[in-house]
Amino acid sequence: MTQWIDACATDEIDEEDLIRFDHGAQTFAIYHSPEGDFYATAGLCSHENVHLCDGLVMGHLIECPKHNGQFDYRTGEAKRAPVCVNLRTFPVKVEGGRVFIEVA
Amino acid sequence: MxxxxxxxxxxxxxxxxxxxxxxxxxxxxxxxxxxxxxxxxxxxxxxxxxxxxxKRSDAPAIRDTIILYGCMILFAGLGIALWPSWWSAPFWLAYGVLYGSAMDSRWHECGHGTAFKTPWMNTVVYEIASLMMMRNSATWRWSHARHHTDTYIVGRDPEIAVMRPPVLFKLIGNFFGIFDAWAALSRMAYNAFLGVHPEEKTFVPQSEWPKVVKVARIYVLIYAATITLAIWMHSILPLMVIGLPRLYGAWHxxxxxxxxxxxxxxxxxxxxxxxxxxxxxxxxxxxxxxxxxxxxxxxxxxxxxxxxxxxxxxxxxxxxxxxxxxxxxxxxxxxxxxxxxxxxxxxxxxxxxxxxxxxxxxxxxxxxxxxxxxx
Known part of the structure; x- marks a missing residue:
């Protein structure tokens, strides 16, 4: 069963940046794109267990802070070695200035 | 202190x-x-x-790359023009240190993907530098990722330069690239003809193994062509430009x-x-x-x-x-x-x-x- 979780306020994330959001045992990364849209992915890099929240957002790419692997955070697609496995993504909606993510 | x-x-x-x-x-x-x-x-x-x-930027790395390759072309050109006179020696020494040492840092920084903002620029410089340093560009990307994961963790880090106890004659010999280059050439031949080495399989994902072999074969072809040219010319001059600078310019x-x-x-x-x-x-x-x-x-x-x-x-x-x-x-x-x-x-x-x-x-x-x- 899925549920929408209130993750943060829209103004908590700068444009072209991300924050970490923990819910239960899960950790997520929530992104604010240059166009003003919001996205959510798994919070840990699929290469090694490194939190992506310390990484760099460049356009629609998130670069892992440890090994410089890159993902397209809109689709989770692995774009640059050493990452090979895509990142899991989660549906996002914005209501009343809050960002919600849908989790299982 | x-x-x-x-x-x-x-x-x-x-x-x-x-x-x-x-x-x-x-x-x-x-x-x-x-x-x-x-x-x-x-x-x-x-x-x-x-x-x-x-924050990434192309400008500093473009400036530095133009200076670097410009100097290399200039020094190699003067070295060739003055060859075989000893007057060519200073230019070879300068060319060598840019080839055998500056290429190490270019390999490193472009491998991280941080030197340039534009990805293809990192890739081009990375591939050229890898060839010059005799480092398989596919293998070493993963080796360096492991070096950052497990820096100087014994049995995990494949890039430990000084093992304990240190073997001093090897450390000193490597100022002239002797043991490093021999190990690199041996591994190049192994990869080209026998495939990925068992140790490399511990840090290179299986999906990348064909690339490791392909890169090694390209390197073998380039170095073999250079040696063939040297034999045909009855001169080591081609090797002074490609290959030997990895030895005589490694010290820095x-x-x-x-x-x-x-x-x-x-x-x-x-x-x-x-x-x-x-x-x-x-x-x-x-x-x-x-x-x-x-x-x-x-x-x-x-x-x-x-x-x-x-x-x-x-x-x-x-x-x-x-x-x-x-x-x-x-x-x-x-x-x-x-x-x-x-x-x-x-x-x-x-x-x-x-x-x-x-x-x-x-x-x-x-x-x-x-x-x-x-x-």
């Missing part, structure tokens, strides 16, 4: 014997104990400051590379314990692309080379004092390497400033202090 020297085991009978094989017991133990792929210490840096430091990258971690701790999870920052002259910093700020680079590999001096100023309150020069770095490191010949658990521990957070040294808890000296 205070330098403490630590001795983990007092007698040779009880001394730890390290096994650096990636297939050996030390690596397996590091995985079992959680030392491998551990969470490392980081100095706290405000997010806005770090974002500014991580070995000199700076040894300082990165030499004589410091292994099997720890705090880069302040196992990496060294050294202030260097501007020419060496150009050749080395600011990797003299090595603690900073390991702690924050996302920060491009041109921002490392700013990063150093930002976090220096939390780091041991840097060595003041290359000479000072060697004066600290070399005696430690000599001590490690008899006591391989011996290492240098630098004093932290009062403003720093204490070292993370849970993996060193059993090591008694051997003594303290002023360096």
């Amino acid at each position: 205070e330098r403490e020297f630590y001795l983990g085991a007092i007698t040779e009978d009880t001394m730890t014997r390290r096994n650096y094989s990636l297939l050996g017991p030390d690596g397996a133990r590091a995985v079992e104990t959680g030392l491998a792929a551990a969470e490392w210490y980081h100095t706290e840096v405000p997010r806005k400051v770090m974002k500014d430091l991580m 990258h070995v000199m700076t590379g040894l300082l990165q971690h030499g004589g410091l701790a292994d099997n720890v999870t705090d880069h302040r314990l196992n990496s060294r920052t050294v202030y260097m002259n501007p020419i060496s910093r150009f050749i080395y692309w600011n990797m003299n700020y090595h603690v900073e680079h390991h702690m924050f590999p996302m920060v491009p080379y041109h921002a490392l001096p700013r990063l150093h100023e930002t976090i220096r309150h939390d780091l041991p004092a840097p060595n003041r020069s290359i000479g000072a770095g060697f004066a600290e490191m070399w005696p430690a390497l000599i001590r490690q010949l008899r006591y391989e658990d011996f290492f240098i521990k630098r004093e932290l400033p009062a403003t720093a957070k204490p070292y993370r040294e849970e993996f060193h808890a059993e090591a008694p202090v051997g003594g303290t000296v002023a360096a």
Whole structure:
């Protein structure tokens, strides 16, 4: 069963940046794109267990802070070695200035 | 500045014997104990400051690359024009150090993808530098990722330059690329004709193995063509341009590379314990692309080379004092390497400033202090 979780306020994330959001045992990364849209992915890099929240957002790419692997955070697609496995993504909606993510 | 020297085991009978094989017991133990792929210490840096430091730009690397390749073409051209006169020697020496040493730092920084903002520029320079350094561009991307995951973790890090006990004649021979180049050529032939080496299989994903073989075969073709040309011309001149500079120009990258971690701790999870920052002259910093700020680079590999001096100023309150020069770095490191010949658990521990957070040294808890000296 899925549920929408209130993750943060829209103004908590700068444009072209991300924050970490923990819910239960899960950790997520929530992104604010240059166009003003919001996205959510798994919070840990699929290469090694490194939190992506310390990484760099460049356009629609998130670069892992440890090994410089890159993902397209809109689709989770692995774009640059050493990452090979895509990142899991989660549906996002914005209501009343809050960002919600849908989790299982 | 205070330098403490630590001795983990007092007698040779009880001394730890390290096994650096990636297939050996030390690596397996590091995985079992959680030392491998551990969470490392980081100095706290405000997010806005770090974002500014991580910002990518093409301009500095384009400028430096034009200067670098421009100088290489100029020096090689003068070397060829004056060949075989001894008047060509200074130009070969200058060309060689740009080929055999500056290409090491270009390989490194472009492998991280931080030198240029534009990805294809990183890729082009990375591939050229890999060929010149005789490093398989497919394998070494993964090897360096492991070096950052498990920096100087014995049995895990494939890029440990100074193993314990140090083999001094190899360290000295590598100032002229002798053992490094031989190992690189042997591995190139192995990859080209036999496939991926078992040790490489521990850090290169299977999906990349065909690429490793393909790259090795391309390198073999290029070097074979150069040797064939030299034989046809009855002259080593083609090899002076391609191949030999990896030997006669290696000294600078070995000199700076040894300082990165030499004589410091292994099997720890705090880069302040196992990496060294050294202030260097501007020419060496150009050749080395600011990797003299090595603690900073390991702690924050996302920060491009041109921002490392700013990063150093930002976090220096939390780091041991840097060595003041290359000479000072060697004066600290070399005696430690000599001590490690008899006591391989011996290492240098630098004093932290009062403003720093204490070292993370849970993996060193059993090591008694051997003594303290002023360096």
